[in-house]
Amino acid sequence: MSKLxxxxxxxxxxxVAFYGVSNIMQKFGTLHLTNLLSAGFQGKVIPIHPKxxxxxxxxxxxxxxxxxxxxxxxxxxxxxxxxNDILEECGQKGVKYAIVLSGGFLEVGNExxxxxxxxxxxxxxxRIMGPNCSGEVVTPNINxxxxxxxxxxxGVSIISQxxxxxxxxxxxxxxxxxxxxxxIISVGNEVNTDLVDYLEALEEDEQTTCIGIYFEAVRRGxxxxxxxxxxxxxxxxxxxxxxxxxxxxxxxxxxxxxxTSPGYIIDSICEQTGAIKVKNSIEMLNLLNGFxxxxxPKGNKVGILTMGGGPGTLMSDLFESNEMKxxxxxxxxxxxxxxxxxxxxxxxxxxxxxxxDDMQNYLNVLPEILLKSEEIDSLIIxxxxxxxxxxxxVNVPDFIKENxxxxxxxxxxxxxxEFFIAIFxxxxxxxxxxxxxxxxxxxxxxEEKFVAYLQDNGIPVYYPxxxxxxxxxxxxxxxxxxS
Amino acid sequence: MSKLxxxxxxxxxxxVAFYGVSNIMQKFGTLHLTNLLSAGFQGKVIPIHPKxxxxxxxxxxxxxxxxxxxxxxxxxxxxxxxxNDILEECGQKGVKYAIVLSGGFLEVGNExxxxxxxxxxxxxxxRIMGPNCSGEVVTPNINxxxxxxxxxxxGVSIISQxxxxxxxxxxxxxxxxxxxxxxIISVGNEVNTDLVDYLEALEEDEQTTCIGIYFEAVRRGxxxxxxxxxxxxxxxxxxxxxxxxxxxxxxxxxxxxxxTSPGYIIDSICEQTGAIKVKNSIEMLNLLNGFxxxxxPKGNKVGILTMGGGPGTLMSDLFESNEMKxxxxxxxxxxxxxxxxxxxxxxxxxxxxxxxDDMQNYLNVLPEILLKSEEIDSLIIxxxxxxxxxxxxVNVPDFIKENxxxxxxxxxxxxxxEFFIAIFxxxxxxxxxxxxxxxxxxxxxxEEKFVAYLQDNGIPVYYPxxxxxxxxxxxxxxxxxxS
Numbered sequence: 019m020s021k022l023x024x025x026x027x028x029x030x031x032x033x034v035a036f037y038g039v040s041n042i043m044q045k046f047g048t049l050h051l052t053n054l055l056s057a058g059f060q061g062k063v064i065p066i067h068p069k070x071x072x073x074x075x076x077x078x079x080x081x082x083x084x085x086x087x088x089x090x091x092x093x094x095x096x097x098x099x100x101x102n103d104i105l106e107e108c109g110q111k112g113v114k115y116a117i118v119l120s121g122g123f124l125e126v127g128n129e130x131x132x133x134x135x136x137x138x139x140x141x142x143x144x145r146i147m148g149p150n151c152s153g154e155v156v157t158p159n160i161n162x163x164x165x166x167x168x169x170x171x172x173g174v175s176i177i178s179q180x181x182x183x184x185x186x187x188x189x190x191x192x193x194x195x196x197x198x199x200x201x202i203i204s205v206g207n208e209v210n211t212d213l214v215d216y217l218e219a220l221e222e223d224e225q226t227t228c229i230g231i232y233f234e235a236v237r238r239g240x241x242x243x244x245x246x247x248x249x250x251x252x253x254x255x256x257x258x259x260x261x262x263x264x265x266x267x268x269x270x271x272x273x274x275x276x277x278t279s280p281g282y283i284i285d286s287i288c289e290q291t292g293a294i295k296v297k298n299s300i301e302m303l304n305l306l307n308g309f310x311x312x313x314x315p316k317g318n319k320v321g322i323l324t325m326g327g328g329p330g331t332l333m334s335d336l337f338e339s340n341e342m343k344x345x346x347x348x349x350x351x352x353x354x355x356x357x358x359x360x361x362x363x364x365x366x367x368x369x370x371x372x373x374x375d376d377m378q379n380y381l382n383v384l385p386e387i388l389l390k391s392e393e394i395d396s397l398i399i400x401x402x403x404x405x406x407x408x409x410x411x412v413n414v415p416d417f418i419k420e421n422x423x424x425x426x427x428x429x430x431x432x433x434x435x436e437f438f439i440a441i442f443x444x445x446x447x448x449x450x451x452x453x454x455x456x457x458x459x460x461x462x463x464x465e466e467k468f469v470a471y472l473q474d475n476g477i478p479v480y481y482p483x484x485x486x487x488x489x490x491x492x493x494x495x496x497x498x499x500x501s
Numbered sequence: 502m503s504k505l506x507x508x509x510x511x512x513x514x515x516x517v518a519f520y521g522v523s524n525i526m527q528k529f530g531t532l533h534l535t536n537l538l539s540a541g542f543q544g545k546v547i548p549i550h551p552k553x554x555x556x557x558x559x560x561x562x563x564x565x566x567x568x569x570x571x572x573x574x575x576x577x578x579x580x581x582x583x584x585n586d587i588l589e590e591c592g593q594k595g596v597k598y599a600i601v602l603s604g605g606f607l608e609v610g611n612e613x614x615x616x617x618x619x620x621x622x623x624x625x626x627x628r629i630m631g632p633n634c635s636g637e638v639v640t641p642n643i644n645x646x647x648x649x650x651x652x653x654x655x656g657v658s659i660i661s662q663x664x665x666x667x668x669x670x671x672x673x674x675x676x677x678x679x680x681x682x683x684x685i686i687s688v689g690n691e692v693n694t695d696l697v698d699y700l701e702a703l704e705e706d707e708q709t710t711c712i713g714i715y716f717e718a719v720r721r722g723x724x725x726x727x728x729x730x731x732x733x734x735x736x737x738x739x740x741x742x743x744x745x746x747x748x749x750x751x752x753x754x755x756x757x758x759x760x761t762s763p764g765y766i767i768d769s770i771c772e773q774t775g776a777i778k779v780k781n782s783i784e785m786l787n788l789l790n791g792f793x794x795x796x797x798p799k800g801n802k803v804g805i806l807t808m809g810g811g812p813g814t815l816m817s818d819l820f821e822s823n824e825m826k827x828x829x830x831x832x833x834x835x836x837x838x839x840x841x842x843x844x845x846x847x848x849x850x851x852x853x854x855x856x857x858d859d860m861q862n863y864l865n866v867l868p869e870i871l872l873k874s875e876e877i878d879s880l881i882i883x884x885x886x887x888x889x890x891x892x893x894x895v896n897v898p899d900f901i902k903e904n905x906x907x908x909x910x911x912x913x914x915x916x917x918x919e920f921f922i923a924i925f926x927x928x929x930x931x932x933x934x935x936x937x938x939x940x941x942x943x944x945x946x947x948e949e950k951f952v953a954y955l956q957d958n959g960i961p962v963y964y965p966x967x968x969x970x971x972x973x974x975x976x977x978x979x980x981x982x983x984s
Binding site: 044046121122178180181182183184187191232258260261297298299300325326327329331332362373461463465481482483 | 661
């Protein structure tokens with residue numbers, strides 16, 4: 019059985035039973051049930067409840083033994099004291115997969131309870147995610163977490179030893195950044211499935227292109243390092259270490275039963291395996307978004323196309339201080355650019371248009387000339403103010419708008435958007451055509467329609483400095499693969 | 502005359518004339534005029550146009566000499582070749598302040614044109630902002646830039662040697678971050694007013710509490726260092742250097758006529774003066790937001806109040822790796838906290854509630870116990886999902902909502918918001934009452950009503966990692982002041 023096949027009940031269940039649900043919607047367990055439904059789950063959900071016959075419209079059973087069908091997965095959110103008996107019952111029923119959301123085990127010193135859980139699981143050949151975890155997301159239709167919306171579908175998978183990070187910020191940020199998620203797994207106390215198991219499954223998972231880990235501690239060190247070493251050569255692995263100082267360790271210990279690994283251990287793991295260490299969630303998701311959306315840069319030469327000198331200068335500085343080059347373009351290439359540039363522009367690289375409202379020129383003609391050339395391996399673009407900007411342009415006092423001699427900009431925002439889409443479609447094609455990373459940077463995020471459009475079609479959009487860092491780290495990874 | 506008084510025509514003009522405007526709204530000059538009107542400018546605007554009698558509803562004059570009133574400030578956005586003649590005319594009319602938006606001078610090698618401009622300015626005792634600049638913002642009612650909305654009013658002032666950074670990202674980001682702006686000044690080629698002049702004026706400006714600089718190069722080195730040294734002890738100065746590498750310098754040269762200063766110079770300036778160097782706009786504005794909103798920490802001991810272990814751990818690590826302490830609380834203090842904590846919670850610090858829906862407890866009772874104590878000097882809080890989260894909770898399939906036995910969460914989002922406001926008002930009071938920094942962190946930004954409410958009332962809201970960095974840098978500044 020493949021590593022992925024072994025965990026199929028988590029990733030592809032048809033019938034899911036819930037313990038700890040009721041007709042009160044804000045109850046923790048009920049939230050998980052309704053969030054699964056809201057995500058568009060195609061299978062069947064079965065509430066188990068000692069008293070109610072119906073829960074939020076679904077027939078409820080008093081015990082799992084009363085359920086006529088075979089159950090693929092149970093989700094448990096009851097008080098701690100009932101959990102092991104429930105698992106025992108599920109084992110007898112032949113359930114092979116359980117997500118135990120509830121805590122109250124090793125993380126609060128209840129070693130006995132956790133040992134009993136492991137024994138039950140082993141006895142019945144049952145795989146448990148948790149206990150003391152935040153559940154899982156499998157896009158597009160499975161969301162068994164307390165956050166009431168699933169992230170957008172994509173190729174990024176995350177394994178988290180922090181329950182909070184597994185869901186709250188992750189789902190919230192991934193939506194803002196426009197990163198596409200395949201799976202989120204909150205491992206909790208790792209009673210009988212752990213970081214290594216999920217890593218190995220994601221290696222085989224065709225939906226996963228790259229992997230992020232919120233790392234607190236590892237229970238099988240050798241296997242972890244081996245897994246990271248192998249998998250990172252196929253699918254980039256990005257790690258956020260948490261719990262590296264005395265206070266951090268104290269905090270981690272109080273919530274996940276983990277003896278955290280000191281900082282030098284994760285540094286050494288990254289050095290041995292080529293995995294990439296980052297400092298926070300936004301950095302991690304930005305980078306994974308890059309890996310998921312873009313080809314790797316084939317060299318360190320970057321073309322910067324900008325409207326406005328400051329951002330071009332700042333980006334140049336960052337690249338050149340971090341192993342990349344913003345080369346002066348050859349006079350032949352500069353000659354090709356010149357007919358398309360305003361008079362005050364600079365063609366050396368950064369290619370700075372200063373200002374232009376010819377978007378077709380800016381986002382199609384000039385990028386294609388640059389991407390075609392062998393003088394650059396990647397292209398980063400700065401300078402779109404977005405439809406919000408254009409919309410607000412019409413936000414002028416009424417007496418101006420109503421003046422008949424004034425050519426106003428009413429509906430300019432909407433016009434711009436439609437106009438942009440055709441131009442963006444062309445830009446999006448260049449990524450495959452020239453097989454080079456293209457990054458767009460601006461100070462708008464996904465609330466702008468065109469940003470969402472680009473992100474959904476595989477061109478990541480970042481703040482300028484963030485975009486530079488993504489490209490730098492992708493180049494570092496590309497170099498590592500060659501080494 | 503005070504330094505501020507010398508520049509009053511820029512900061513407090515009553516009558517502003519515009520060159521380079523027309524009845525076509527998207528024309529660059531016209532944008533500046535309408536943006537000034539949209540900001541609610543209380544004075545008078547006068548278009549100057551060789552042919553039109555009326556521009557967007559205002560009487561236009563053929564030349565400035567025809568204007569009956571004395572003009573305080575002219576804004577010029579015409580083609581380069583007309584500018585010096587216009588300035589000459591303005592000088593004769595007795596205009597003392599001019600913003601020259603147009604470029605085409607030293608930055609493209611037109612040394613002659615810029616020398617003539619300086620001569621005209623000196624001859625008539627006229628002060629020029631620019632040329633080749635992006636204008637200025639003076640909140641709340643002056644916005645002479647091409648970005649069609651002014652930032653929120655506050656105490657942060659920015660001087661920028663980058664025209665682009667002065668406006669596009671700055672205004673867009675400051676709105677997102679919820680930072681309050683006093684003034685934004687784009688110095689351009691600095692023909693006869695420069696970085697040092699504006700710094701000295703901001704020192705005297707009562708509306709300004711702290712200052713950010715986009716720094717490319719300095720033309721009066723000794724004066725600049727002296728000014729930063731003096732002012733930074735009263736009003737924290739945060740600097741972003743741009744143009745520090747070969748490519749960066751090349752880029753900067755092509756757009757601002759600046760010979761950029763190599764990186765070690767700004768490092769040395771910061772070391773000599775105590776000014777704070779940061780890497781990007783978001784870092785700068787987050788930090789300035791902290792300085793503008795919060796008292797300085799009086800010591801390095803931080804209390805972390807969190808719902809969810811991961812973010813608590815990550816914040817602990819960051820503090821402890823950067824000169825701050827997350828001390829274990831005394832048993833007496835822990836005893837005071839315990840009655841208010843859930844059973845699974847940890848009181849050592851981070852104070853981790855794991856989960857609780859008692860917001861009054863979380864944001865009033867526990868913070869006040871902590872702030873009252875001498876064991877912590879600052880408080881950082883993590884863990885609000887926001888009204889969006891609560892609203893989406895009701896986004897469940899209709900058959901559930903319509904089931905009469907289900908206690909739904911309809912309007913829960915709105916309810917939560919009103920409920921939060923009362924609790925936030927209490928928290929806001931503690932800042933003054935205990936004179937300690939309070940930072941709230943979450944993964945929601947200003948689009949959430951409660952985030953905007955907190956920011957507008959002086960409690961900054963950041964992503965967790967960002968909030969930690971703000972506090973670390975504020976502590977470093979506080980230590981510098983003591984040294």
